[in-house]
Amino acid sequence: MRNYILFSFLFCCYSFAYAQTSVIIAKNNSIYSFNYFDDLNELTSSVFSGLLEDKQGKKYDIYHNYPTLIYPRYTSLGRPILIFPNDSIVLDVKDDKVVCIYPNDSLRNVLAVLDRQYGNEIQVSGYSIKDMQKSEHIMIINGIKSKMRRQVDTVRKYQSSLDTVLYKSTIQEIKSLALSSILVPFVDGDTDWKKFPKWYIDSVRLFKEEIYGTDTLIKGAQYRQALYSYNQFLCRDSLTDANKFYVQFNSALTNFKGQHRDFLMAYLLRKFKIENVPNYYDYVGIFYAVCQDEVFLKYVKQKLDDTDFSFPEYVLNQKLKHENGQSVTWRDLLEQHKGKMIYLEFSASWCPPCIYMVPFVKDHAKALKDKPIVFITISVDKSEKAWKKTVNKYHISGDGVTTYWLGEKQKFTSFLFTRREKEKSTLEIPRFMYFDHKGHFITSKAMQPLNKPSRKQIELFLKDVPVSN
Numbered sequence: 001m002r003n004y005i006l007f008s009f010l011f012c013c014y015s016f017a018y019a020q021t022s023v024i025i026a027k028n029n030s031i032y033s034f035n036y037f038d039d040l041n042e043l044t045s046s047v048f049s050g051l052l053e054d055k056q057g058k059k060y061d062i063y064h065n066y067p068t069l070i071y072p073r074y075t076s077l078g079r080p081i082l083i084f085p086n087d088s089i090v091l092d093v094k095d096d097k098v099v100c101i102y103p104n105d106s107l108r109n110v111l112a113v114l115d116r117q118y119g120n121e122i123q124v125s126g127y128s129i130k131d132m133q134k135s136e137h138i139m140i141i142n143g144i145k146s147k148m149r150r151q152v153d154t155v156r157k158y159q160s161s162l163d164t165v166l167y168k169s170t171i172q173e174i175k176s177l178a179l180s181s182i183l184v185p186f187v188d189g190d191t192d193w194k195k196f197p198k199w200y201i202d203s204v205r206l207f208k209e210e211i212y213g214t215d216t217l218i219k220g221a222q223y224r225q226a227l228y229s230y231n232q233f234l235c236r237d238s239l240t241d242a243n244k245f246y247v248q249f250n251s252a253l254t255n256f257k258g259q260h261r262d263f264l265m266a267y268l269l270r271k272f273k274i275e276n277v278p279n280y281y282d283y284v285g286i287f288y289a290v291c292q293d294e295v296f297l298k299y300v301k302q303k304l305d306d307t308d309f310s311f312p313e314y315v316l317n318q319k320l321k322h323e324n325g326q327s328v329t330w331r332d333l334l335e336q337h338k339g340k341m342i343y344l345e346f347s348a349s350w351c352p353p354c355i356y357m358v359p360f361v362k363d364h365a366k367a368l369k370d371k372p373i374v375f376i377t378i379s380v381d382k383s384e385k386a387w388k389k390t391v392n393k394y395h396i397s398g399d400g401v402t403t404y405w406l407g408e409k410q411k412f413t414s415f416l417f418t419r420r421e422k423e424k425s426t427l428e429i430p431r432f433m434y435f436d437h438k439g440h441f442i443t444s445k446a447m448q449p450l451n452k453p454s455r456k457q458i459e460l461f462l463k464d465v466p467v468s469n
Contacts, residue, residue, distance in 0.1 A: 020064065021063055022068075023061055024048070024083065024089055025058070025090045025091065026057050027057040027101070028057065028091070028092050029057070030074055032073055033047045033072075034046060034060075034071055035073075036070045036071065040267050040270050074096075081098075134199045137199070144178045148175060227264065231256070235251035245277050246277075253286065262290075262292065265283075266296040281418060281444055282418065284443065285445020288434075288443040289448065292456075294460055297460060298460070305442070312415065312421055314411065317329055317331065318330045320404040320405065321404060321405040321406075322404055323388075323405075328404075334439035335439075338439060339372065339465075341373040341437055343375045343446075344376050344434070345378070345432050346379075346380055346429045348380050349386045349389065351429050353429075357430050358395070364458065366400060369400050372465045373465075375401045375402070376402050376403075377397075377401060377402070378403075379405045380413065416433065417431065417445075419444055431444075432446040436464065437464075
């Protein structure tokens with residue numbers, strides 16, 4: 001239990017810039033690898049590689065945004081060691097244990113004190129709500145709360161003015177461990193979610209209110225697990241094996257905000273990607289349309305969003321009519337703008353929100369005119385005449401924006417909306433998409449341009465466009 005507690009709140013943190021580098025040095029050759037968790041709490045294994053010039057030992061670079069636990073492997077999986085972004089640590093083996101011989105900080109002293117605390121150890125794993133009386137459960141909750149308060153008091157004794165944010169994060173992690181402990185029967189699937197006693201549901205709600213008072217995400221393992229578990233808890237009455245992804249994703253979108261929401265959406269996208277759920281990229285698009293957190297945007301783009309694929313021939317051969325009267329194919333369009341990011345909008349004359357978006361799209365185009373990006377609007381009007389009239393009336397083209405007429409080509413729009421040949425999609429417009437400098441999807445459902453963070457999102461993806469000579 002003590003090691004479990006140590007694991008739970010070592011993952012406390014600030015908010016850091018994306019992909020900072022820390023160096024891990026293994027002085028003892030018996031240390032050959034380590035495990036750690038990425039930004040979405042996914043276990044990763046890395047092997048030490050390379051020799052330092054002075055032959056001190058093996059080293060490894062780790063890219064991470066938040067204080068991260070590493071688990072060195074020696075004779076067995078070692079005790080966790082905390083490493084901060086841009087940190088350098090040296091590991092050695094002493095008394096048959098892997099230890100960090102550099103550096104040593106006050107937070108580790110706090111954790112050492114907590115690890116030595118005895119008494120009132122509440123073993124919560126595996127307990128059953130089904131056969132438990134309310135009075136017994138209240139005893140468990142009170143025990144968990146008591147332990148939580150003792151740990152919080154210990155942290156506060158060591159708190160200094162230089163690391164207030166870090167200590168607050170540690171305290172939040174301790175509280176999140178407590179919430180995770182109370183949610184154990186629910187998460188472990190102890191019984192049918194719909195048959196959980198009302199007193200259990202009420203106790204979780206009350207305890208949650210005591211813990212979460214902000215929408216800022218503290219990147220701790222237990223904090224995130226508690227958040228995910230609580231989201232399951234909120235949508236328990238609607239969950240079935242067939243709709244787990246959709247119900248949990250919509251619950252995250254509806255019941256949470258800020259970084260809580262962004263993390264949960266990204267976590268669910270990663271968790272269910274391997275199951276190949278229908279309309280998966282619609283939900284990737286929803287994520288892009290609302291997410292404002294740079295780390296999660298980058299994570300989904302790099303690890304979850306399939307960009308390397310081939311467009312079907314019927315998509316590549318689809319003709320689009322330029323505002324000057326000339327026709328080009330989708331293949332021509334991608335080739336013409338190769339080396340630049342493409343910002344694409346689908347619109348129509350009969351769509352008032354599309355007309356409303358015109359000045360916002362133009363604002364982006366004007367602000368980014370010197371950047372490697374092009375702005376294109378494609379009309380799905382049935383009538384070419386209606387398209388031309390709307391372009392002229394509302395000055396849709398110009399100022400860096402180019403317009404094309406597609407017409408009602410549902411097969412083409414369905415593929416670009418779903419990114420799958422056999423899926424059909426309703427024509428929801430205005431619809432915004434990003435393509436990278438190779439003509440591959442970044443997202444098929446981007447944030448609307450009237451949202452202030454949309455400019456920041458575009459600029460984030462522009463960083464990946466190589467600078468031409």
